[in-house]
Each structure stands twice: as structure tokens, then as C-alpha cells.
Amino acid sequence: MKKILIVLALALSFSCQQESKVGFVDNGELINGYQMKIDIEAKYEGINQSFTKRMDSLSQEFQKEVMQFQSKQQSMSQKELEEIYQMLGQKQQQLQQQYQVEQQELEKAFQTEIDTVISQVKDFVKQYGKDNKYKYILGSNEAGSVIYGEESSNITKVILEALNTKYESKK
Template identity: 45%
Template sequence: MKRAIALLIILISFSSCQEQQKIGFIDRTKAINEYQAKKDIEDKYKPKNDAYIKRRDSLVKQFEFDYQNAAVRAQSMSPKKQQELAQEFQQRDALLRQQIQFEKEALEKEFTTEIDSAMSKFKTFVKNYGKSNGYTFILGTSDISNSVMYGAETTDITDTVIKALNEDYKK
């Protein structure tokens, strides 16, 4: 009996000597939306996107105007000339669609490249933050995927990380 008690005391003392694991979680949606780098990228691309939309709309309106004028002129043309005019507008339409699609994809690619870079920096920052602040785990939750079903408010480090992240970004 004394051996069992001694063994129990030894086990309790070993388990009490183990380090407590420090675990926190971040609301990724909130953290990313409040990340100043992301906001700056969005602010940078808003005028570019607005200019693209304005240009696209202008090109489409001009095409529609030309098409309507051609349709009026076509009424007095021979069937052969009408067919040639129709083919011309089909080609113009195809080229216009290609041009618009090309400009849209170029803008999206440029934006996505910068956002991906910011998200990579975000992940690296959180990893380094966890290491330097003694965290064993930093879990993430968001509107899309919840790896944290419940977390005590004391383990929610979202606001702390956002503040540190934005301070690091200002540097």
C-alpha cells in the first residue's frame, strides 16, 4: 500500500512539472479584414477597378451605338452588304470581348498577387508571434471554416494579434 501511495505521489509530481500548453485562437476573418496591408491593397486597386469599369462601359456603349447606326444603314443595303456588315460587327464584338476579358484578368492577377503576398506575410507573422509569445498552438476560426467550436474569451488573441500585425506593417 505504501508503494502505491509513493507511486501515486511520484506520478502527481511528474504531471505537475509538465509545462502548461499555451493555446490561443484567432478569428481569421476579422484579423484579415482589419489587417492594414489588405486595406491598403484594396484602396490601391479600387481606383484601378473603377477605371476599368468606366473604360469597359464606355467601349460597350460605343460598340452598341455603332451597331445601332449600322443597323439603320443596313436597311438600305443589299443582302450581301448586310452580311458583310454583320460579319464585321461579329468580329468587332469578339475582339471587344477579348480586350475586356484580358484587361479584367490582368487587373485581377495583379490584385491577387498582392493579396496573396499579404496573406503569406499574415501567416508568417502569426507563426512568429506564436513562437515568440510561447504559444503551443494558435488555432484559427472564420465564417467559412471553424476549427474552433468554442474558445474562452481569454484565449481569443485576435485583437492582440491585429494590433501587433498592424504595428509590424507600419515599420
């Protein structure tokens, strides 16, 4: 009878240990190491460089226009000067507005894609936890949600590899 109780206690103890499987991930490392995020950042770096070149070109064209005006202003009447000043002021304002609007659109599109990445990572970690019978997978970050964890409970690299493998297979 004692042996049966000991075996049952061990079995119960083992089953309780199985149910309380806990791991943690370093949120920053997971997100920053995700190839999809890296690809999105590279894509938007290229877009931003093109945008900057285009805006610089427009700005240079405007500066040339201003310089041409300045070289001719001596021979112009007061009325012509006022009209051109007004036209140049409006053009400068339009260029600034165009720059701001396009920059905001780029930032919004980038943030939308990054939000998608974060959502996909969260969903993947949830599914990984279910598939691998974790009771909890905690997220570690700068704010200290996991201040200490045994390295054996850190599953960041395992999840990151699985996440990147899944992403690469969809490309």
C-alpha cells in the first residue's frame, strides 16, 4: 500500500511539473531578430532614400529658381517683385507640405507593417506555447517584466529560429 501511495505521489508530482512548464522570451531580441522585420526595415530604408533624393532634387530646383529671381530682381518693378515673392512663397509652402504629407504617409505605412510583425510574433509565440504545452511564456523587456530567469527557461532563440523558418518558407 505504501508503495502504491509513493508511486501515485510521484506520478502526481510529475504531472504537476509537466503542467507548469514556463519559459520566457526576450521581446526585443525576438522582434529585432525576426527576418520579416529586418526585411521591412531594409525596404523602408530604400524607400526613404529615394524619397530624400527626390525631395532634395525638388529643393535644389526651387533654390535655382530663387537664385534666378535674385539675379533679375534689380531690373523688376515693385509690382513684379511682389508677385514673384508671393509665388515663390507659395511654392515653398507647397514643397514643405508635400514633404510633410509624404513623410507622414511613409511613417504610417512603416508603422502599420511593424505592427503586423509584432502581431504575428505574438500569435506565433501563443501557438508555440500551445503546441509545446507551456503553461506560460513570459516576455522580458527593458521595463523588467522578467527580471531573472534561468537560461534553460529562455526560449527566445528556439522561437526565433522557428519563426524565421516559417517566414522563409512563405517567401
